[in-house]
Amino acid sequence: MARAAAERASDDERKKFATIAESMRRASLKSDAMAFMRLDQEFNALISVTARNEFASRSMGLMHGLSRRFWYQHYRETADLPLAARLHAEVAEAIAERDPDRAGAASDRLVGYIESFARSTL
Numbered sequence: 001m002a003r004a005a006a007e008r009a010s011d012d013e014r015k016k017f018a019t020i021a022e023s024m025r026r027a028s029l030k031s032d033a034m035a036f037m038r039l040d041q042e043f044n045a046l047i048s049v050t051a052r053n054e055f056a057s058r059s060m061g062l063m064h065g066l067s068r069r070f071w072y073q074h075y076r077e078t079a080d081l082p083l084a085a086r087l088h089a090e091v092a093e094a095i096a097e098r099d100p101d102r103a104g105a106a107s108d109r110l111v112g113y114i115e116s117f118a119r120s121t122l
Contacts, residue, residue: 001047001048001051002047002091002094002095002104002107003100003104004051004052004053004100005046005047005050005051005095005103006094006095006099006102006103007098013049014095014098015096017046017050017095017096020039020042020046020088020089020092021089021092021096022089023035024043024085024086024088024089024092025085025089027081027085028081028082028086031081031082033081036081036084036085037072039085040068040071041068043092044060048060067114071117075117078121079117080113083113084117087106087109087110087113090106091106093106
């Protein structure tokens with residue numbers, strides 16, 4: 001979805017990704033969990049729209065709610081909030097710069113971190 005968003009996002013949507021990236025970097029520096037969670041929800045919704053893939057959007061919509069609840073319940077135990085925020089920022093920046101290869105690679109790193117977080121929690 002990140003690759004598709006980088007290819008398909010409008011100029012206004014790319015500006016929103018740039019704003020999210022900048023805000024995620026600030027949340028990372030401050031370890032601001034509430035800002036991160038608000039931005040994460042905005043980030044997920046924007047990727048879902050800009051990927052322009054209804055099937056992927058519907059599939060991920062179910063996962064986003066569950067993963068957000070899981071994160072909120074367990075992030076204090078094992079998460080590296082600054083790293084999670086920086087990884088989100090990298091994806092958002094690549095999309096904002098219309099770089100699908102970089103967006104895909106950044107997304108892979110983010111998903112790898114999320115998997116590691118889930119495994120360490122369980």
